[in-house]
Amino acid sequence: MTHVFSRAPSRDLPTAVSAEGVWITDADGKKYLDGAGGAIVVNVGHGVASVIDAIEEQLERTQYVHPTAFTTEAVERYAEEVAAILPMEDARIYPVSGGSEAVETALKMARAYHLAKDQGGRSIVISRRNSYHGNSLGALDASGKAPLRKPYTPWLGRFLHISAAYEFRCENPQHPHGCAAWHAAELDKMIVSYGEDKVAAFIAEPVSGATLGAAVPSDDYWSAIVEVCRSHDVVLIADEVMTGFGRTGSWFGVDHWNVQPDILTAGKGATSGYVPFGFAAASGRVYEVIAEGPGFVHGFTWSHNALGAAAGLAVLRELKAGLVDRSRELGDRLLSGLREELQDAPTVGDVRGLGLMIGIELVRDRESHEPFPRSAAVAERILAAARDAGLLLYSSTGHVDGANGDIVMLGPPFSLSDDEAATLLERTSAAVRAVS
Ligand SMILES: Cc1ncc(COP(=O)(O)O)c(C=O)c1O
CATH class of the missing domain: 3.40.640.10 (Type I PLP-dependent aspartate aminotransferase-like (Major domain))
Structure with a gap:
């Protein structure tokens, strides 16, 4: 029993104990790549x-x-x-x-x-x-x-x-x-x-x-x-x-x-x-x-x-020490990498963004752009699959008609290394493909 009025009452949340660079570690020692900087917040990275x-x-x-x-x-x-x-x-x-x-x-x-x-x-x-x-x-x-x-x-x-x-x-x-x-x-x-x-x-x-x-x-x-x-x-x-x-x-x-x-x-x-x-x-x-x-x-x-x-x-x-340029360069690369990786993914309608602010829109039909029904909880399932694989993403739902519509967002710290960017790309693609 907790006395916290949780923001995620339907889930048992892990306890975050430390964070460094683009990684957050929980009390069980599991490490998560912070692929969305929380809610697109952490621009310079953790522990600076x-x-x-x-x-x-x-x-x-x-x-x-x-x-x-x-x-x-x-x-x-x-x-x-x-x-x-x-x-x-x-x-x-x-x-x-x-x-x-x-x-x-x-x-x-x-x-x-x-x-x-x-x-x-x-x-x-x-x-x-x-x-x-x-x-x-x-x-x-x-x-x-x-x-x-x-x-x-x-x-x-x-x-x-x-x-x-x-x-x-x-x-x-x-x-x-x-x-x-x-x-x-x-x-x-x-x-x-x-x-x-x-x-x-x-x-x-x-x-x-x-x-x-x-x-x-x-x-x-x-x-x-x-x-x-x-x-x-x-x-x-x-x-x-x-x-x-x-x-x-x-x-x-x-x-x-x-x-x-x-x-x-x-x-x-x-x-x-x-x-x-x-x-x-x-x-x-x-x-x-x-x-x-x-x-x-x-x-x-x-x-x-x-x-x-x-x-x-x-x-x-x-940020003045080169991180804004890094956001632009890495963002360009990540966006084209994701577009390439997901070009034949049947559920991906659009991959878009600017700099290190990237969105993936999921659709049931790539031609008509018909969204998935909310009951399919596609965005939530992608986030869960990513979390299991040690990646944190951000999501939004309901934009098509107030109920349906699934979006997954990436917004990592700009201090992400090239290797970490490759891990982010690989884990994101895998999580998206895992849910159909
Ligand atoms: C564009 C925009 N404006 C305002 C807000 C609200 O900010 P806060 O959650 O810090 O109150 C947000 C938060 O996501 C946002 O993205």
Whole structure:
């Protein structure tokens, strides 16, 4: 009997006792290759001495000081160094405890921006179906992931959703022709139909996260979306909680398309999971507008936390030592290796991704893309087969119609060696082929 309210109550979980590099060891001595960095979190790898030292050093300086009473060297230094790599000018960083809080903060920043511009009628947030922005209620309302929303629908419904950029099942009837223009027109139509004076923000993941298994938009998608947002003064929020800090092979996902969002959210890889941390960053322009307004009514006990900032700075420096390039190079190789290995696997509909963020979509029929019925639990069985073979993968289900749809994700630490990458490829292919 345990007193833990488990996140996986149907399974007896092994106890993790240590982790090093890309390996996690349990209490029975079994070693698991961390092929998805948990939930696509651990970018620099486990047990990195410089990160652990930075955390210890910070703990010896200050533990908790309230962010309205003090700033700290750790937070100031982190903000300065991270602002230099963010895809926005003169960024202002608002540190929080994780991705959902970062999204809540970003949404409130967008509202504060409009209030400061005397545009108080703007409250609607538009996001995309099959998106994920977090599990707190505001972030969940932005999320378009049906199975997660379902139990809480009475508490949701203020935000609107348009189609996702999802090439494998694109909703544009003319696909693959004119998809970017079609998506942009859909966004424009929604803004105009509700009235641009009612719409505050558009939020999206630059490359779709687990919900759509690393679905990469067409090359012209983002510029078309940005144009629509700018033409209506709708705040563009890039949710980089999963894609940020090198995951897609560039510092941020939007860098692939030279997009400068108004607000950017980060979490997960920002500290590589060493301590809970995330942030919302406002561009200098958005910050200046908010600063001129009635003020930003917001805050958490744990915001602007020095420990998170110290860990984030150490992670940033590890990433700067070549790991972002490694994510790009190894990601390219792993993606083509998986495509080759799985090209004749009858259950594999698509293998896609960018950098070390890779998704495998499982289908019952490769021609029609018909999904497996949920009762077949295909993604769960692949994860179990992988686990038995000492490999940890990540999964998502329900994207096709709210119930059916199976996706398996890879997102290993960038420090993965070539030999370990070969093991990851071999064990993933074997686990996928084992389930049919
Ligand atoms: C794109 C995106 N946004 C927000 C979140 C929520 O982050 P957290 O789980 O740290 O609250 C996630 C988590 O998976 C995410 O992938």
